[in-house]
Amino acid sequence: MSVSSLARRACVLGLSALLLPLAHAAPTVLKDVVGRQVKVDLPAKRVLLGFYFEDYMAIGGEKAFDRVVGFSREAWEGWRPANWALFSAHRPSLKDLPDVGEVEAQTFSVEKVLALKPDVLILAEWQYKGLGPDVERLEAAGVPVVVVDYNMELPAHHEASTLLLGRIAGEEARARTIATEYRTAVRQVETRIAQAHLPKPRFYVEFGNKGPAEYSFSYGKGMWGQLGVLAGGENIAAPYVEWYGPMNPEKVLASRPEVIFIAGTESTRNPTAMLMGQGVDPAQSARRLQAFTQRAGWSELPAVKNQRVHGLYQGASRTVVDYTMVQYMAKAMYPTLFKDVDPQANYTRFYQRYLPVLAKGSFGLGL
Known part of the structure; x- marks a missing residue:
């Protein structure tokens, strides 16, 4: 074999070695706020949002919504119409996102979720509890479900949820900044009150x-x-x-x-x-x-x-x-x-x- 052939072969093998880890990267194991271990390919390329729409955009940046393939529309447009109007006027593509229904109204559709083939479904803790056995159906069909929570207003949950959303969106540094701002503000309130007696x-x-x-x-x-x-x-x-x-x-x-x-x-x-x-x-x-x-x-x-x-x-x-x-x-x-x-x-x-x-x-x- 000629020297040039050996060089080309070495180059191809080297390139293949570089690409192989990317092509077969193991899923990341995330621990969600209810303590479940969930395997997710990160950063997620097809995200389905059950709730916390503004939080996901704030933490991941607007570009994070380029990878959102569906959401629970009633929980945004129906509950906060003027807020929805503001965001959808800025980003009209929101109006075209598929709607998978809303948990409290019992219109949430497992079939619609599966049809969208998400890499991850992000649910609020109250949605996770409300769906019950449907979560097992989704996971059995290969849809990872990550539970986050801002409703309970527990600082530990707020911080963990923010960091989880940051990892899913591929914006961990931004998420840490936002989580730190939250923690600093709450601690300032608690400290001042404690010291005042x-x-x-x-x-x-x-x-x-x-x-x-x-x-x-x-x-x-x-x-x-x-x-x-x-x-x-x-x-x-x-x-x-x-x-x-x-x-x-x-x-x-x-x-x-x-x-x-x-x-x-x-x-x-x-x-x-x-x-x-x-x-x-x-x-x-x-x-x-x-x-x-x-x-x-x-x-x-x-x-x-x-x-x-x-x-x-x-x-x-x-x-x-x-x-x-x-x-x-x-x-x-x-x-x-x-x-x-x-x-x-x-x-x-x-x-x-x-x-x-x-x-x-x-x-x-x-x-």
């Missing part, structure tokens, strides 16, 4: 989707209940509501909350519902919020007497950026400790840094 204010949170005439969900564990606990408050709903559900109006009056929070979305389906969020005029939010203070018996509550009634954006909970809602609730409950903190500015700044659209509207306000 002040009594914990009693707070009440309600999702104001039914308007003042009917008491809607309050929160025990998770979501706004846990956010308020992180913010240093005593949740009056905790003895009566395990996860979420309405409190008896008499129990609210008897508990005499010192601070009240009413959460709302951009939805206009109910003309008296609390209105908060993207594109909402703060003056309109204030008018809706004021109406809740007119409920029977509320004029005698310490929170109403002292004008410590606040509106919150429901869409700013159960997300990595809800550290800004921890800041807002902490400032409402301990105003002297957080004069230098501007939670709404921090919320809009997160969008400026990590998302391709701007947050403009009403995200947190008091009477």
